[in-house]
Amino acid sequence: MTDHTAPASAPLPRPCRLSVRSVGAGYGSGSTARAVLQDVSLDIPDGALTILVGPNGCGKSTLLKTMARILPASSGAVLLDGRPIHATPSRNVARRLAILPQGPVAPEGLTVRELVGQGRFPHQTLLRQMSRDDRRAIDAAMAAADVAQFADSPVSRLSGGQRQRCWIAMVLAQETDIILLDEPTTFLDLKVQVDLLVLLRRIAHRDGRTLVVVLHELNLAAAFADLLVMMKDGRIVAQGAVDATFTPQTLQDVFGLRARVLRDPDSGRAICAPVIDVPQAMAAQ
Amino acid sequence: MTGAALPRHGRAASVAPAAGLALLVLAFLWHISVGAKTIPLPVVARAILAYDPEIFDHLVVIDLRVPRAVSAVLVGAALSVAGALMQGVTRNPLAEPGLLGLLIGASFAVVLVVGVLDLAAPGLIPLVAAAGALAAAAVVWGIALAAPGGPAPLTLVLSGAAVSAFLGALVTIASLLDEETFDQLRVWMTGSLAGPDRAVTLWALPWLLGGLVVALGLARQMTALAMGDEVAAGLGLNVGRLKALALAAVVALTAASVAMAGPLGFVGLVVPHGVRLFAGQDYRLVLPWSAIAGAAYLLVVDVAARLVLAPVEISTGLVTALLGAPIFVWLVKRRL
Ligand SMILES: Nc1ncnc2c1ncn2[C@@H]1O[C@H](COP(=O)(O)OP(=O)(O)O)[C@@H](O)[C@H]1O
Ligand SMILES: [Mg+2]
Numbered sequence: 033m034t035d036h037t038a039p040a041s042a043p044l045p046r047p048c049r050l051s052v053r054s055v056g057a058g059y060g061s062g063s064t065a066r067a068v069l070q071d072v073s074l075d076i077p078d079g080a081l082t083i084l085v086g087p088n089g090c091g092k093s094t095l096l097k098t099m100a101r102i103l104p105a106s107s108g109a110v111l112l113d114g115r116p117i118h119a120t121p122s123r124n125v126a127r128r129l130a131i132l133p134q135g136p137v138a139p140e141g142l143t144v145r146e147l148v149g150q151g152r153f154p155h156q157t158l159l160r161q162m163s164r165d166d167r168r169a170i171d172a173a174m175a176a177a178d179v180a181q182f183a184d185s186p187v188s189r190l191s192g193g194q195r196q197r198c199w200i201a202m203v204l205a206q207e208t209d210i211i212l213l214d215e216p217t218t219f220l221d222l223k224v225q226v227d228l229l230v231l232l233r234r235i236a237h238r239d240g241r242t243l244v245v246v247l248h249e250l251n252l253a254a255a256f257a258d259l260l261v262m263m264k265d266g267r268i269v270a271q272g273a274v275d276a277t278f279t280p281q282t283l284q285d286v287f288g289l290r291a292r293v294l295r296d297p298d299s300g301r302a303i304c305a306p307v308i309d310v311p312q313a314m315a316a317q
Numbered sequence: 318m319t320g321a322a323l324p325r326h327g328r329a330a331s332v333a334p335a336a337g338l339a340l341l342v343l344a345f346l347w348h349i350s351v352g353a354k355t356i357p358l359p360v361v362a363r364a365i366l367a368y369d370p371e372i373f374d375h376l377v378v379i380d381l382r383v384p385r386a387v388s389a390v391l392v393g394a395a396l397s398v399a400g401a402l403m404q405g406v407t408r409n410p411l412a413e414p415g416l417l418g419l420l421i422g423a424s425f426a427v428v429l430v431v432g433v434l435d436l437a438a439p440g441l442i443p444l445v446a447a448a449g450a451l452a453a454a455a456v457v458w459g460i461a462l463a464a465p466g467g468p469a470p471l472t473l474v475l476s477g478a479a480v481s482a483f484l485g486a487l488v489t490i491a492s493l494l495d496e497e498t499f500d501q502l503r504v505w506m507t508g509s510l511a512g513p514d515r516a517v518t519l520w521a522l523p524w525l526l527g528g529l530v531v532a533l534g535l536a537r538q539m540t541a542l543a544m545g546d547e548v549a550a551g552l553g554l555n556v557g558r559l560k561a562l563a564l565a566a567v568v569a570l571t572a573a574s575v576a577m578a579g580p581l582g583f584v585g586l587v588v589p590h591g592v593r594l595f596a597g598q599d600y601r602l603v604l605p606w607s608a609i610a611g612a613a614y615l616l617v618v619d620v621a622a623r624l625v626l627a628p629v630e631i632s633t634g635l636v637t638a639l640l641g642a643p644i645f646v647w648l649v650k651r652r653l
Contacts (some may be wrong), residue, residue: 102547102550102551130551132548132551136545139408139598143597146599150548153552153553
């Protein structure tokens with residue numbers, strides 16, 4: 033389907049199949065219209081893990097949904113393989129790009145296999161349902177997300193982390209080259225978050241898929257991002273490699289957070305440590 | 318693991334359609350055999366397969382009883398499929414043509430046009446019923462949208478109850494104004510398969526079959542929609558068009574049912590939830606099974622309506638309500 037065979041050593045700038053060009057977007061229409069995104073431009077590098085961070089309500093989910101054509105752009109364009117995504121037939125897009133929205137809820141009683149099977153929707157037609165190819169993709173996705181052992185249990189009976197992995201399996205079963213995930217680690221234990229990000233990085237680096245992930249946890253974002261994008265008030269404030277973007281200055285600008293950026297002594301990874309004011313009286317004691 | 322290739326309900330579902338259809342045929346024959354005079358099942362079968370107008374029992378079967386049984390099959394299937402669709406689109410386990418006011422909306426419109434305006438053209442009745450169902454659905458949805466918290470499951474049901482009470486009062490007032498016409502409508506208004514008007518049934522048939530075909534065609538997309546608008550849109554579904562088509566199917570199915578049998582409450586609630594217990598959540602199974610099970614359910618309910626207080630016959634709609642209300646309570650306790 034695609035002829036995007038990257039050269040052995042990718043030269044800069046990296047090839048990119050998904051890009052955002054001066055996009056504005058928002059909610060409502062007429063008198064209740066509310067702009068959220070303003071003039072956002074972003075090139076998503078192929079085969080890499082792009083992580084999007086920013087304070088609550090800054091428009092991360094809005095950007096992800098606009099990039100995935102499930103929200104219209106009021107200005108500018110999102111290009112998928114060079115063509116405006118909003119003008120491309122939706123099912124056609126769904127074979128190349130998958131999105132997991134924030135906080136999805138599975139219908140009660142739906143089994144893991146049935147949920148993951150929904151990812152095959154864009155590959156099926158009324159007359160051609162559930163082929164051998166579909167079953168192979170579903171099994172592979174469940175294995176990759178490590179949920180195969182729950183295949184026949186209802187999703188609603190699993191723990192938060194297991195449930196989140198089921199949704200990721202659904203998106204993987206879609207077998208798209210580009211995957212957008214909105215806060216897939218929220219409400220999970222730190223250990224489960226790390227495991228999930230290891231999985232996502234493997235999907236990007238080993239399978240060559242393109243991932244864009246909205247994350248809440250700054251230190252995890254810094255540890256895993258190939259490209260780190262920081263948003264504030266509907267705009268992109270900083271984007272680039274972690275070393276360039278994850279600085280006390282940007283943390284102050286974007287989050288209003290006074291923090292020092294330290295280095296992990298073993299790996300050299302950046303870690304942010306908030307500066308906590310100690311009241312004078314207590315400091316004196 | 319030998320069952321690895323099939324979902325949890327897969328094996329049961331692949332064997333069961335034949336069994337389900339067999340039970341449906343049995344319920345159909347039983348329904349016909351029961352009545353003022355019991356006609357043995359073999360005679361019923363012979364009357365259908367080798368009709369002989371010389372035999373009185375054959376006449377009774379073909380002229381009187383088969384039409385009623387066919388109505389039960391059609392209406393049961395239509396209301397159940399409509400309920401299943403509504404539950405999927407609204408993601409509300411309590412959604413159902415009766416509870417959300419569509420049945421009373423359709424009935425009110427028919428009463429208005431037939432009883433008050435004296436227009437009784439059979440071709441008009443399903444159309445009028447559809448307009449009434451659609452208008453009631455819009456009002457119920459509008460009230461729920463304006464409520465704090467939006468159209469939550471119980472909010473929708475409350476809104477449906479308010480609209481139903483209001484329209485029910487209007488129907489009662491109308492019936493006081495014109496007692497003669499309403500004597501004929503009274504039985505129909507409680508939901509009855511007793512006297513299916515053949516002309517109305519024929520005019521309702523295209524609505525009913527059209528609704529069923531559209532509903533079954535949407536089955537695969539309904540499962541995806543059940544996971545939320547955004548997930549569904551991400552999978553390439555046109556969510557707006559899908560909901561509009563589902564609404565059209567629900568309105569057509571409700572209109573046809575009301576035209577044929579008046580308002581039969583709770584069928585659209587009881588049957589799809591019963592079906593989900595064994596068929597799971599995939600609408601590719603839920604919708605066809607709702608059609609089969611709904612048909613069988615209404616046949617059995619109609620048998621009960623005629624047997625329980627025999628020789629007095631009670632309205633089928635009273636029996637569906639008697640059976641449905643406890644199940645509604647159970648659902649509220651368990652699913653909300
Ligand atoms: N469906 C919606 N309708 C109206 N406003 C919305 C909707 N979703 C989000 N918003 C508003 O848009 C802004 C950005 O939201 P969002 O993109 O969800 O932020 P983030 O994901 O960064 O927390 C917020 O002010 C939010 O209130
Ligand atoms: Mg968000």
